Structures are given as C-alpha cells and as structure tokens.
Amino acid sequence: MALTNPFGGVEIFIAVVKAGSFTAAATQFGITKSAVAKAVAQLEGRLGVTLLHRTTRRLSLTPDGQAYLGQAETAFDLLRSAEDVARSRASTVRGILRVDMPAAFGRRIAMPILLNILRAHPDLRLEASFSDRVIDPVEEGVDLCLRFGELPDRTDIAARPLGSQRLVLCAAPRYLDDAGEPTDLRDLQNHACILGG
Structure with a gap:
C-alpha cells in the first residue's frame, strides 16, 4: 500500500x-x-x-x-x-550528565567548568561522583569519566586525552631532615603520610 x-x-x-x-x-x-x-x-x-x-x-x-x-x-x-x-x-541540552572524576582535580578544576556548563544549559542536571579508582563507565552508568594516566584500549567507549599534568613530589624540609630524602621511587614505601592533591 x-x-x-x-x-x-x-x-x-x-x-x-x-x-x-x-x-x-x-x-x-x-x-x-x-x-x-x-x-x-x-x-x-x-x-x-x-x-x-x-x-x-x-x-x-x-x-x-x-x-x-x-x-x-x-x-x-x-x-x-x-x-x-x-x-x-x-537542539536543547537537557537531561542528567553523570560525571566521575578524581577528587582533588574534580573539585578544583572540573567542577567550576561543569558549573559554567550548567549555568549555560538550565535544563541540564549534574550528578558528580569523586573517586580515583578505575571504573567501567558503561557498567556504572557514567556519561563522562575523567582520569589521569594511560587511555584504556577499549572499543566500546570513546576516550581521548584532554591535557597533561606535571606531578611533583613535595615534602616539608623538617620532614626530610628527620626521615631522609628519597632518591628512588622505591624509597617512598618507607615514608609516612604520602598524599596526592
């Protein structure tokens, strides 16, 4: 017909x-x-x-x-x-955007950017979670996952580098006087209170 x-x-x-x-x-x-x-x-x-x-x-x-x-x-x-x-x-951006990101980076860098996006798109809602563990974004229902390190070799997700970050090791001079200065990454196992931030 x-x-x-x-x-x-x-x-x-x-x-x-x-x-x-x-x-x-x-x-x-x-x-x-x-x-x-x-x-x-x-x-x-x-x-x-x-x-x-x-x-x-x-x-x-x-x-x-x-x-x-x-x-x-x-x-x-x-x-x-x-x-x-x-x-x-x-053409209206709307719905829920679920983002998982490392805690310090997420709070200091990503959240201000995401909040600007929310202001520009009032029909968009954000669900943010903060973790440093490796997750499966598809399995956990995450739309955007921000991570440091190598990109996974997966065909079921789109992954791309967003930038690079220089990491440094820091310690208070007095701590180094008391505990000694590490000369190798393996030395870090013997040091107290190492934090990422």
Missing part, C-alpha cells in the same frame, strides 16, 4: 495564492509549473470544490478558496510551530 501525502497540495495551493502565480510557486518549490497546476487540481478534486479562478492573465480565489485558505494557513502555522518546538527540543 503506497502512502500518499494529502497535504502536499495544500502547501502548494497556499504558495500559489501568496506568490500570485503558478510560475512563481513552481520556482519556490523547484518544480515545474505543470506540477504545481496538477497538485492544485488534485487538491480541488479531493475536496470537490474549485479553489481558484484561472484566466490567462490572473488568478483569483473563489469563495470556497478564500474560506479554505484561511483554515489551511492556520493549520500550516500550527504544524510549523510544532516542528519548531520539536527542533528546539532536539
């Missing part, structure tokens, strides 16, 4: 009336003048009324055409409004 668009001729009819000719409407739609005339004739046949008086010099609306035009324009305005609403909803 072939699907037909019963309203295609309506849009062409409105264009003919607004443009004042079949030729101008044909140009607007990028079709031939005869295709426009055929669409209007099919619409009139379907409705069982004559919508336009046609002469070689001009077009004019019949009383039925005048009544139909008003209703058709109102209906098409409503359809255009509905499409505009649908398009704007499709």
Whole structure:
C-alpha cells in the first residue's frame, strides 16, 4: 500500500495564492509549473470544490478558496510551530550528565567548568561522583569519566586525552631532615603520610 501525502497540495495551493502565480510557486518549490497546476487540481478534486479562478492573465480565489485558505494557513502555522518546538527540543541540552572524576582535580578544576556548563544549559542536571579508582563507565552508568594516566584500549567507549599534568613530589624540609630524602621511587614505601592533591 503506497502512502500518499494529502497535504502536499495544500502547501502548494497556499504558495500559489501568496506568490500570485503558478510560475512563481513552481520556482519556490523547484518544480515545474505543470506540477504545481496538477497538485492544485488534485487538491480541488479531493475536496470537490474549485479553489481558484484561472484566466490567462490572473488568478483569483473563489469563495470556497478564500474560506479554505484561511483554515489551511492556520493549520500550516500550527504544524510549523510544532516542528519548531520539536527542533528546539532536539537542539536543547537537557537531561542528567553523570560525571566521575578524581577528587582533588574534580573539585578544583572540573567542577567550576561543569558549573559554567550548567549555568549555560538550565535544563541540564549534574550528578558528580569523586573517586580515583578505575571504573567501567558503561557498567556504572557514567556519561563522562575523567582520569589521569594511560587511555584504556577499549572499543566500546570513546576516550581521548584532554591535557597533561606535571606531578611533583613535595615534602616539608623538617620532614626530610628527620626521615631522609628519597632518591628512588622505591624509597617512598618507607615514608609516612604520602598524599596526592
């Protein structure tokens, strides 16, 4: 069963009336003048009324055409409004963004950026969690996972480097006087209270 668009001729009819000719409407739609005339004739046949008086010099609306035009324009305005609403909803950033990030980096660096994004998109909500452990974002329902280190070799998630961070080891001079200065990474096992921050 072939699907037909019963309203295609309506849009062409409105264009003919607004443009004042079949030729101008044909140009607007990028079709031939005869295709426009055929669409209007099919619409009139379907409705069982004559919508336009046609002469070689001009077009004019019949009383039925005048009544139909008003209703058709109102209906098409409503359809255009509905499409505009649908398009704007499709382009609106909305919903819940679930983000998991390292605690110190997340609070100091990522959260201010995320809060700016929320201000720009009032229909967006944020669920933030802070952890340094490796997680499976798909399994845990996380949309964005920020981590330091090597990128995982996975095909089911999109991962990309966002930047680099220089890490340094720091200690209070008095601590180093008491505990000694490490010279190798293995020496760190013997030191107390190592924190990341």
